Amino acid sequence: MNWELIKDILLATVPLLVIFPTMFALTTWVERKALARIQNRIGPNKVGVPMSRYGGKLSLFGLGQPAADGIKMLFKENIVPTGADRLFHLLAPILSLIPAMLVLCFLPLNFPWLTDEQNSVKAFMLDGAVIFFFAITGLNTLAVFMAGWASRNKYSLLGGMRAIAQMVSYEIPLVLSAVVVVMTVGSLNAGEIAKSQDGWNWFVFSPWGLAAFIIFFIASLAETNRSPFDLPEAESEIIAGYFTEYSGFKFALFFLGEYIAMFAISGLAVTLFLGAGDGPGAEAYPSLKVIWFLAKICVLIGIMIWLRGTLPRLRVDQLMSFAWKFLMPLSILNIFITGFAWHAENNNEEYGFTIKAIIWTASLLILYLTAKGLDKVNRANIKPRTYQYGE
């Protein structure tokens, strides 16, 4: 046995298994609190540490809520519908959690106890880490379909079909906007992409990087079924979508998988656009990199929660036309602009401040005007909803 390798693997993966589920527990509490404040409620504030022996209790703003929820989930009855496909009904939650957990390994987290060589597990320092990330997150779609189909419930199936259509459509702008970064760095390796952004050289600080980041963020919302793109689980239309028939521990697994996928895709956004572990003091103290990385993920999650409290849900046709007629042309145009700018910068001897300013202004203008124009064209095509089976 190769004990060194096993030690390396444990050192790199066990922290992931500790950090992200903890963050999941905290995020559920933060989300409930924040949504409650947005809706002018108080939110969970009772559960804390019971200290009745010493009189009263420690409520800690309801921080005990995740633990209470977890215990409740574990002890709930596990119901499988009579007509359901038992094997697939069991496999679906597991299949939704595994890819989400697996892709966390590709993030260049730079744990201080790992040397630069072992940065992450060697097996995961693949040349094609970024594309591997997309390939494995794509498997999530199958889990959703599996859940919807195995439940043998019309609402579940509708949710599953909606999820497939949505995830397949939004994967295109997601990948195309990541292409911008990959093109500029010239590598698919997550560690190299992170390294190339050290020293405030983040990709989000350029016109094409900013546009790509916005597209990426919107598409990642849709990929993880977050509001306003949570049509697969729209409770006012199809009950709870693909997990209508899930309860107890299986439901908890789905829940966990969804949040871990959120962290993973935010982590990829941080790696690609927001400078990975770069931040004030990161060069002097490399151990700060993990903190910065996780902090940036938390900021993105915070924005997601904020959007969930603010925006109404889209309609199915709006969802589709937004992906195909707005995000996709814009991201393709963005790739062309990036190519042009990269060429001007690297193959031009007279490249200086003036040319840079001209290129930046021009690309900003082109992107802004295209977005405006596409928006106008799309708006003209949106018609009021027509009803096929009712008045």
Place this chain on the structure above:
Amino acid sequence: MNEVTAFWILAAIAVIGALFAIRKRNLVHGVFSLLVFFAGLAGLFLLLLAEFIAVVQILVYAGAVGILILFAIMLTDRVTGKDAFRVTSRGSFWGTIIAASVFLVLLLPTIQEIPQVDNPSNSEEIVKQSTVKALGKKLIHPYVITLEILALLLTAALIGAVTAAQGGHPAKKKISIE
């Protein structure tokens, strides 16, 4: 030793997945077995040090082709996933015989002549150097025309698929509720 174990496990996964895919009466079960087969094959590609191909295998087959087939099943067959009554075709006996004889024909050259077994270590270093970057450079330098033709083919297939699946005049059809 580890490599041999990995090979046998992955080979078993691939063969069992493929067998289930063509034998299952329930189509959706069949598609998921097919995905298991694709995953096993991706593992074999990794074992052969072709990691980029393994990634593309998962991305294209498990991600795109599997979902496409699921969509087609949902659009054509019984959504509830009832098992089909008769699955084998009339000529299935002859089909089995033909498949078996083709298998023998494919197997004969490998059994009959036993050439010197290539030593995998002599080229391992060169194989390991062939990174994604090298592949990309090859695609741009000698094979750029192929790449462009492929792009054209994919676009044509996309348009063709939409036209074929759309049918005649969808506007003229009327859905009546009875």
Place this chain on the structure above:
Amino acid sequence: MTVTLHHYLILASVLFCIGLLGALSRRNAIVVLFSVEIMLNAANLNFIAFWRFGNNPELLHGPLFTLFTIAVAAAEVALGLALVIAVYRHFRSVDLESLNTLKEE
């Protein structure tokens, strides 16, 4: 014992024949389509195995050919499934044995 080229070749021929068996003995058009996919994948395995154990791996012929095959296969699946849907719309069935309108009675 090490894994040699022969292991991969035999595995690929087994997989190819499983695909052939499926294509020849099933009556559902979709199953036939994914049998064809199994055969294509078996061929890909051969390409990669020959690249890994053969001469001149630096030329990357195996992976390149496999990439092209995968792209062509993706196009083929998309078009094939569109045809299956069109056939279903016309005949209300994807059973290959019921598509016999060209046959002389």
